[in-house]
Amino acid sequence: MGDRYTRPVRRHTDYTLARRAVLRDLQRGAVTRLDVCDAHPELLRAARHVGDRADHRCPVCDGPHVRYVSYVYGEGLKAANGRCIVHESELERLGASHDEFTCYVVEVCPDCGWNFLTRRELHGKRHNGGPQPRRSGRAARQA
Numbered sequence: 001m002g003d004r005y006t007r008p009v010r011r012h013t014d015y016t017l018a019r020r021a022v023l024r025d026l027q028r029g030a031v032t033r034l035d036v037c038d039a040h041p042e043l044l045r046a047a048r049h050v051g052d053r054a055d056h057r058c059p060v061c062d063g064p065h066v067r068y069v070s071y072v073y074g075e076g077l078k079a080a081n082g083r084c085i086v087h088e089s090e091l092e093r094l095g096a097s098h099d100e101f102t103c104y105v106v107e108v109c110p111d112c113g114w115n116f117l118t119r120r121e122l123h124g125k126r127h128n129g130g131p132q133p134r135r136s137g138r139a140a141r142q143a
Contacts, residue, residue, distance in 0.1 A: 011122040019107075019116050023059050036060060037113035043069060047108035050086045054107065063111035068118070074101025091123065100124040 025031045037060060039047075051067025058066050070085040076098050077083075085091050085103065094101060105119040 013120040039113040039115040047110045058109035060114040061112035095123045098124045100126045
């Protein structure tokens with residue numbers, strides 16, 4: 001597992017409890033393997049070629065190839081919107097040049113197609129821990 005998944009992020013949502021619930025439902029038979037192993041071919045390709053290795057086996061098929069794939073979305077990202085993040089430096093570069101965007105981290109098993117959104121992180125100048133720009137006028141009154 002890479003550093004970007006263990007370092008603290010100012011604002012994030014962790015979906016560990018929801019993941020446990022899905023896996024519990026799978027074990028109980030409330031959902032089928034087809035319901036949870038439905039990764040899109042592009043997600044599987046990203047997992048195989050640019051995903052970061054996870055430190056655990058697949059919770060569905062016990063395969064050893066579980067990967068984390070990160071995608072970024074944000075209004076101001078333009079060409080980078082929807083892009084898969086390959087290196088930590090890309091995330092840092094985007095964070096330094098954009099006010100706010102979201103990074104979605106997906107756990108993927110290329111062996112069986114298991115995929116689950118594990119984390120949503122807010123990045124950008126607004127969330128880097130530095131001083132916030134002063135807002136004036138109408139924007140300050142609406143906040």
